[in-house]
Each structure stands twice: as C-alpha cells, then as structure tokens.
Amino acid sequence: MTRKGPAIYIKICGLSTEASVEAGVAAGVDAIGFVFAPRSVRFVEPERAATLGRRIPEGIERVGVFQNASLAEVRDIARRARLTTVQLHGTVEDADVHALRDEGLRPIRALSAASFAEYRASARPAERLLLDAEEPGAGVPFDVTALGGARPTGFWLLAGGLTPENVVERIRALLPSGVDVSSGVESERGVKSLARIAAFVDAVRATGAEPTDAEPAAAR
Numbered sequence: 672m673t674r675k676g677p678a679i680y681i682k683i684c685g686l687s688t689e690a691s692v693e694a695g696v697a698a699g700v701d702a703i704g705f706v707f708a709p710r711s712v713r714f715v716e717p718e719r720a721a722t723l724g725r726r727i728p729e730g731i732e733r734v735g736v737f738q739n740a741s742l743a744e745v746r747d748i749a750r751r752a753r754l755t756t757v758q759l760h761g762t763v764e765d766a767d768v769h770a771l772r773d774e775g776l777r778p779i780r781a782l783s784a785a786s787f788a789e790y791r792a793s794a795r796p797a798e799r800l801l802l803d804a805e806e807p808g809a810g811v812p813f814d815v816t817a818l819g820g821a822r823p824t825g826f827w828l829l830a831g832g833l834t835p836e837n838v839v840e841r842i843r844a845l846l847p848s849g850v851d852v853s854s855g856v857e858s859e860r861g862v863k864s865l866a867r868i869a870a871f872v873d874a875v876r877a878t879g880a881e882p883t884d885a886e887p888a889a890a891r
C-alpha cells in the first residue's frame with residue numbers, strides 16, 4: 672500500500688494515566704478514549720478524564736466510551752469530562768445520536784460485526800461507525816466472515832483484538848478508515864504499555880495506508 676492521502680485514523684482506548692496519554696499524543700494518535708462503563712476495569716471518573724484531557728492538544732479527539740448509557744448520562748459525563756466525542760456501545764437510539772451531534776459532540780456508533788448486516792439493511796443516514804467484537808474491550812478479534820463480505824461505506828473504525836503484531840494484516844483484510852485498540856497495547860488487563868502504544872502506531876503508519884472512505888461531512 673502506498674500513501675496517497677491522509678493517514679489511517681488511530682484511536683487508543685481505555686487510558687487512565689498521564690504517562691499513557693502522553694505516549695499516545697507523542698506517537699501521533701488521532702483520538703484518545705476514556706471508558707465510562709461502570710463495570711469496566713478501565714473506568715475513569717469524568718473529572719479524572721477532564722484532568723488527563725488537559726494533556727491532549729486540540730485536534731486530537733477526546734472520546735468517552737459508554738455502554739447502554741442514557742442520553743442524560745452521556746450529556747452529563749461529556750460536559751464534566753470535556754469530551755469532543757462519544758462512542759456509544761449497546762442499545763443506541765437514533766434520536767440520541769442525532770441529538771448529541773446537534774449539540775456539537777461527534778458520535779461514533781459501536782456495532783458488533785455480527786449486527787452490522789442488520790444495521791446496514793436499515794439504511795440509516797451516514798454516521799461514524801466502529802465495528803467491534805461481541806464483547807467490547809475484551810481483546811478478541813471478530814471473525815471477518817461475520818461481515819458477509821460487506822463493510823461500511825462511510826468513515827468507520829476497526830476494533831476488536833488489534834495488536835501491534837496483527838494490525839497491518841487486519842487493515843489489509845478489511846480496509847477501514849481507522850483503527851481502535853485497547854487490550855492489545857496493555858501489559859496486563861487495564862494497564863497500558865507505553866512501548867506497545869508506540870509500536871502499534873508505528874506499525875499502522877508504516878503501512879502507508881490511507882483511509883478508504885472520507886468522514887461524513889456532517890460528522891466532522
């Protein structure tokens with residue numbers, strides 16, 4: 672793959688320390704994610720995320736990760752954590768996505784690869800998507816055949832079990848606009864490895880790959 676346009680978008684997720692945020696920024700990521708799912712080992716309080724977010728330069732998205740959260744909860748945490756972006760797992764109402772977008776947040780709808788066919792058949796307007804394994808944040812890649820040969824037509828992130836070792840192969844197989852990683856850049860569950868963050872970003876950038884689809888203008 673030779674680079675002809677902008678680089679593949681990279682999001683590192685589940686950060687909770689200054690050192691890991693600084694490692695992501697230094698490596699040149701496009702987005703840093705904070706997990707607000709209460710039972711997650713990676714959960715951070717919104718105020719802690721706001722403090723960490725002060726180390727993130729403008730232009731890098733500060734993403735809040737939610738699972739089955741109400742619109743009121745997402746709004747409240749987005750304000751307290753100073754988020755630019757919300758990543759919505761679980762049951763997600765279309766009206767909530769539209770409302771959050773209208774309020775200036777940048778929603779990413781997370782779908783399991785297995786549910787993508789049903790989503791695609793619903794012919795919704797363009798929105799940013801993340802295709803993930805059945806259990807988010809578990810470090811397990813999804814079976815590519817679950818997509819039935821289809822893939823999103825707009826901006827979309829590939830997630831689920833990515834690592835510095837497999838990300839190039841997964842990009843080549845699925846041609847996403849960007850990639851999202853959490854477990855694969857950890858030394859143990861919930862503990863980010865600064866060396867693996869750098870190795871992951873280096874591996875993606877070394878492909879010279881360009882995103883396959885532009886981000887929908889309405890989502891910018």
Ligand SMILES: O=C(O)c1ccccc1NCC(=O)[C@H](O)[C@H](O)COP(=O)(O)O
Nearest residue numbers: 684708711807808810831832852853854
């Ligand atoms: O990280 C969690 O514990 C988590 C909990 C609930 C919903 C989402 C969660 N994480 C999302 C992510 O970390 C990533 O967006 C994605 O699932 C990739 O995770 P991984 O397979 O660990 O790289």
